[in-house]
Amino acid sequence: MPMYEYQCEECGLVFEARQKFSDDPLTECKSCGGAVNKLISQTAFALKGSGWYQQGYSKPAAKPSCSSAAAGKGCGGCPKAANE
Template structure:
């Protein structure tokens, strides 16, 4: 379950609360009964590895252009090798 951070607008108390995503946000400070606001904080979610970007996110047009460029390079190299032999 995610950990949400809250701050009271009245007393300034900061707190963390473990809640389900489907739970309603807290609205009342337990210390002074003031209004709570949910803070935006860093996430602990981290993608590791090399596959997810290249296979799921990267622009497909760039990948095709690079592949064609590589194919052209090898074709030029082969024709040069053939003509010099």
């Protein structure tokens, strides 16, 4: 379950509440009963290693292969030979 932060408009108390995504946001301060606002919090995790987020979702682009017309001319007419 996610953790949400709230701040009271009356007393300024900042507190956390563990709630389901489907739960309604809190409206009252647990200390003084005043109105509260949900805060936008920083995340507390770091992505490390060589996972999908670093490599992206797609495969690397395929190297072009020689066309049959270029292959008939030998390696000199093949665009792939220029890169080798």
